[in-house]
Amino acid sequence: MTRPEGLDGADFDVDAVAALLRASKIARIDVRVAGSVVEVQREEATVVVVAVSSLPKAALHPYTEKLSMGHVGVVLVGPPPEEVLSRMPSRAVLATLHRIDAPHALYTAVDGSLERVELRIAAERRSRSIRRYRYELSELVEIARALTQERNIDRLLDLILEKSRFITGADAGSIYVVEPQDGGRLRFKLSQNESREFPSSEFTIPISTRSIAGAAVVTRRAINIPDVYEIGEKQPFAFDRSFDERVGYRTKSMITMPMISAEDEVIAVIQLINKKRVPEKRLGSAEDVEREVIPFDPRSQDLLETLGAQAGIALENALLYDEIRALFEGFVRASVSAIEQRDPTTSGHSQRVSVLSVRLAQVIDRADSPRFRRVRFSRRDLTELEYAALLHDFGKIGVREEVLVKAKKLYPHELEQVRSRIAYARKAAEADVLARKLTMMREGAGASDLARLDQELAARLAELDDAWRIIGEANEPTVLKEGDFTRIAELGVLTYVGPDGKPAPLLMPSEVESLQVTRGSLRSEEIEQIRSHVVHTHAFLSKIPWGKSLRRVPEIAAAHHEKLNGRGYPHGLTADEIPIQSKIMSIADIYDALTARDRPYKRAVPVDRALAILGYEVEDGHLDADLVQAFIEAGVYEEAERELEY
Numbered sequence: 346m347t348r349p350e351g352l353d354g355a356d357f358d359v360d361a362v363a364a365l366l367r368a369s370k371i372a373r374i375d376v377r378v379a380g381s382v383v384e385v386q387r388e389e390a391t392v393v394v395v396a397v398s399s400l401p402k403a404a405l406h407p408y409t410e411k412l413s414m415g416h417v418g419v420v421l422v423g424p425p426p427e428e429v430l431s432r433m434p435s436r437a438v439l440a441t442l443h444r445i446d447a448p449h450a451l452y453t454a455v456d457g458s459l460e461r462v463e464l465r466i467a468a469e470r471r472s473r474s475i476r477r478y479r480y481e482l483s484e485l486v487e488i489a490r491a492l493t494q495e496r497n498i499d500r501l502l503d504l505i506l507e508k509s510r511f512i513t514g515a516d517a518g519s520i521y522v523v524e525p526q527d528g529g530r531l532r533f534k535l536s537q538n539e540s541r542e543f544p545s546s547e548f549t550i551p552i553s554t555r556s557i558a559g560a561a562v563v564t565r566r567a568i569n570i571p572d573v574y575e576i577g578e579k580q581p582f583a584f585d586r587s588f589d590e591r592v593g594y595r596t597k598s599m600i601t602m603p604m605i606s607a608e609d610e611v612i613a614v615i616q617l618i619n620k621k622r623v624p625e626k627r628l629g630s631a632e633d634v635e636r637e638v639i640p641f642d643p644r645s646q647d648l649l650e651t652l653g654a655q656a657g658i659a660l661e662n663a664l665l666y667d668e669i670r671a672l673f674e675g676f677v678r679a680s681v682s683a684i685e686q687r688d689p690t691t692s693g694h695s696q697r698v699s700v701l702s703v704r705l706a707q708v709i710d711r712a713d714s715p716r717f718r719r720v721r722f723s724r725r726d727l728t729e730l731e732y733a734a735l736l737h738d739f740g741k742i743g744v745r746e747e748v749l750v751k752a753k754k755l756y757p758h759e760l761e762q763v764r765s766r767i768a769y770a771r772k773a774a775e776a777d778v779l780a781r782k783l784t785m786m787r788e789g790a791g792a793s794d795l796a797r798l799d800q801e802l803a804a805r806l807a808e809l810d811d812a813w814r815i816i817g818e819a820n821e822p823t824v825l826k827e828g829d830f831t832r833i834a835e836l837g838v839l840t841y842v843g844p845d846g847k848p849a850p851l852l853m854p855s856e857v858e859s860l861q862v863t864r865g866s867l868r869s870e871e872i873e874q875i876r877s878h879v880v881h882t883h884a885f886l887s888k889i890p891w892g893k894s895l896r897r898v899p900e901i902a903a904a905h906h907e908k909l910n911g912r913g914y915p916h917g918l919t920a921d922e923i924p925i926q927s928k929i930m931s932i933a934d935i936y937d938a939l940t941a942r943d944r945p946y947k948r949a950v951p952v953d954r955a956l957a958i959l960g961y962e963v964e965d966g967h968l969d970a971d972l973v974q975a976f977i978e979a980g981v982y983e984e985a986e987r988e989l990e991y
Contacts, residue, residue, distance in 0.1 A: 357396030357422055358639065359383050362451070366394075369452045374459070380404060385455055390462035391416065392439070392455055395831035397423035402432070412437045415465040418458040420451075465545075484512060485648075489655045493662070499618055501663050505656040506537050506615065512652060513600070513645040514624040515617035516638070521558050524549065531558055531614065540628040540639050543592045555580040558614045560599040564802045568601045571640035595634040597681075600641040600910065604657035613660055615653055620645060677735055685740050688749040691738070694937055699711060699734035700985045701933035704924070706730055709981040716971045718927065725894040730895045730926045737930060740881030740903075748874050753820045754859045754866045763816060766851055768811050770841035774809070777842070778802040812836050812851060822866035833860045876914050879903045897924070905930040910966030920969075932976050935962065952982065 353790040363383045366376045366624065375386045383394040393408060411417040418439035421429075425441055425810050439461050440454035488508045502520050510518050515517040516537040529552040535544050554560040560569050560582050570576060573584035589596055589871050598620050601783050609978050619628060619638045628634050641649075681695045710722045722730070722880055741749055785794055837857040843849035852860070859868055867875065883903035891898050904927035907913035909920040939955040950958070956977055962968040976982070 357398065362394055362445075362787055362891050365445075365451060366455060367446050369448070369455075371452055371456045371459075371631055374455075379407070385459065387459050387463070389416065389466050390418075390459050392420055392458040392462060393416045394420045394422065394451075394455065397421050397425050400429060400433060402930075409434075415469070415576075416462065418462045420454050484508075485651060485655070488512075488652060489659075490779050493659055496663055496666050498660070498663050502534050502613075503537075503654075505660070506535065509615050509649060509652055509656075510539075511539060511616060511624075512648045513641060514620050515600075515618055515641075516619040516621055516628055517594075517596075518615065518617040520613060520615055521550075523552070523562060523611055527550075531556075531562065538594070541592050546963075555583075555598070557582045557584070557968050559604045560618055561613045561614050561616075565603055567603070567974055568599075569641050569646055570599045572597050573599050595628070595631045597634050598637045598640045600646060600649060602646075602653045604653050604660060606661040608655050608661070612657060614663070615656070616647065617641070617649065619793055662675055672745045677732060679738060681735055684738055684818050685744075687746050691941070692940060694734050695738055697941075697985070697989060698930065698976060700739065700934045700988055701733050701937065702720065702734040702926075703727055703731050703979060704931045704981045704988075705929050705933065705979075708975050708981060709925075709929070709972070712975060714971070714975075717975075726926075729895050729898055730901065730929070732895060733898045733926060734933065736886060736898070737882065737902045737905050737934065738878060739885055740878035740883070740884070742872050743881035744878050746870050748867070750869065751866050753821070754822060754862050755816075755820050755856060759859070760816075760820060761943050763852065763856060764813070766841065766849075769844075769852065771806055771809055774802060774805045810840065815937065816852075816860065819860040822862075830861055833857060876906070879906055880915050897926075900924060901926040901930070905934055907931070908967040909969060913967070915939050928972055932968055932972055935959065935968070936976075936982060941991050956982075 350652065350719070358380060363376050365379050366374065366383065366385060371385075371387075377384050377386075379393075381395065381401060384477070385392045385394065391408070391411065394407065395404060400634070405412065405419070408417045412434045415436060417437075419433065419437050420440045421438055422442050422444065422445060424443055425438070430438065439458035441451060445451050459570045491504060491508070502522070506518050506520050509515070517536065517540070519536040520534050522533050522534050524530045530549040531552055532549045533547055534544075551560050553562050557568055557570070557573075574586070574781045576584055584596070586596075586598075588594070596618050599613060599616065599618050601616045604615060606612045614874055619634065620641045621637050622630070622639055623637065626633070628637060628638050655935065683700070684945055685692045700959075706722045706727060707718055709717050712718070712720075727885055732986070753760065774855050778801065782798055785798070815836060819833055824957065832853075837850070837852050837854070839849055839851040840912050842847040862868060883899050886899035886902055890896075901924050903920060904923055907918040907923045907927060909923070909928075911917050913921045936955055936959060939950040939958060940952060941949060959968060959973050959976070963970045963973050
């Protein structure tokens with residue numbers, strides 16, 4: 346081939362220039378003529394050689410986008426006029442040859458231009474890679490933060506799957522949780538699918554290499570399959586197409602990743618399906634799958650492994666948290682049960698107060714009234730109130746059991762002692778009259794004298810019977826009439842002849858005091874013992890390390906008997922000093938005490954009467970008027986009753 350000499354813009358021959366370049370020693374180039382230009386390609390880089398004098402305005406239009414991106418460079422032959430350069434994108438012209446006096450000048454210009462374009466592409470790729478790395482890193486940090494903050498296991502699993510799909514561009518996915526019992530099984534927990542909606546429910550499969558998820562658990566490695574319909578026969582597992590056929594889906598690429606805990610145990614499996622070229626694209630048909638779905642690349646696998654490690658620890662923490670929470674709730678329930686075993690008459694009271702308190706708090710949280718507009722109860726606040734209400738009577742464990750269960754004014758053993766004294770007094774009176782009769786008969790007394798003794802005995806026995814009746818009536822925990830105090834006082838001075846032959850009181854002073862109690866069944870010192878339960882509650886609950894979110898449980902539980910007017914106990918707190926949770930609990934406690942049907946010493950008060958009594962408590966300065974109004978208007982007691990029945 347004859348090499349042209351002195352080519353300039355005027356006699357630029359594209360075929361001749363193309364021939365020169367094909368004959369060059371520039372490695373790995375592809376040369377072709379494209380209209381009035383010569384296009385030289387090396388992998389992703391392109392250089393266009395064009396003569397200025399024969400450069401039509403439309404000659405470079407096919408390269409406009411890549412020129413602006415710097416993926417195409419231009420070598421001009423001939424002196425470039427300003428109007429030509431002005432039409433070029435910035436950085437487009439990489440070399441200018443006024444003439445092609447020798448082939449090596451053309452080779453050098455084209456080779457150097459290709460290198461510059463390659464450097465641009467490499468720099469852009471590095472820049473994209475850095476940006477992508479920073480983006481992925483920031484996403485992983487945000488994902489890690491979100492995972493560590495979530496404690497609900499179901500929500501956590503949903504979050505793990507959502508973020509796994511997001512960072513890998515997967516169209517669908519599932520999560521299986523390892524259940525170690527019964528030899529080990531995998532429980533399917535949930536699935537997500539961007540392109541299809543279908544119902545799903547939990548099920549279990551054995552942990553073995555016969556399933557892809559099981560194989561990931563057994564091998565403790567990721568399993569990356571470009572097309573599950575083309576799994577080789579050498580693999581121990583296969584893909585069941587029945588799901589695809591049932592919902593009209595085409596599963597193609599799949600990656601299955603084991604989630605390993607800090608204890609180095611596989612606790613779950615993430616299975617992602619169909620990595621998409623364009624993550625936003627929905628896969629509406631099998632053709633879409635063939636066109637859009639690609640295998641999970643090494644970068645996706647690395648990202649999933651990183652997220653899987655984070656998710657495994659987060660899931661392990663959530664499982665441990667759930668286990669600790671269940672353990673703690675079991676302790677709380679056991680404590681309540683222990684309290685109620687000591688006082689069976691209030692069985693269920695703590696649970697009812699807890700439900701009533703939490704429901705009223707939720708009503709207040711939603712209220713728009715000016716008083717409660719800024720009062721809000723978070724999930725932790727409600728849990729704190731729930732525990733405080735469940736344990737508000739925990740201090741009863743420090744109160745004598747006989748005081749707790751005292752249904753009458755006299756303890757059963759005291760009443761039995763009184764009954765024994767009266768029975769003995771009857772026998773003593775009968776024996777005394779019989780002895781006197783024998784003496785009088787020996788002395789020759791007549792029938793009339795003996796009759797007087799019988800009348801005397803009858804009067805004495807009637808007196809003792811009347812005393813027993815009065816004691817029985819006074820022993821009931823009701824409000825005594827004014828005259829009853831006198832009769833009890835009179836019985837307090839009655840005597841009988843004891844076994845030693847000396848007068849003994851029919852009623853002991855402590856028994857007279859008990860029978861003269863005006864309201865209820867407890868003497869003043871017994872009332873103080875009962876009241877001391879809130880002090881014991883605070884002391885006992887303060888020994889429990891509640892943590893930051895539940896630290897106020899002892900304070901809230903111990904203040905449920907405080908009154909707004911400062912006349913409550915144990916500390917006589919005023920309205921501003923009483924926590925609103927304790928004010929809520931006071932209403933629930935009083936309402937349940939009034940309406941409870943399991944108290945043997947009193948009848949249950951009808952609901953309308955109980956609500957009226959709450960109103961009286963407001964008038965007396967004991968309860969918060971706005972809280973009581975919300976309790977009544979929202980029907981908290983009805984809602985709580987339905988929940989307890991359920």
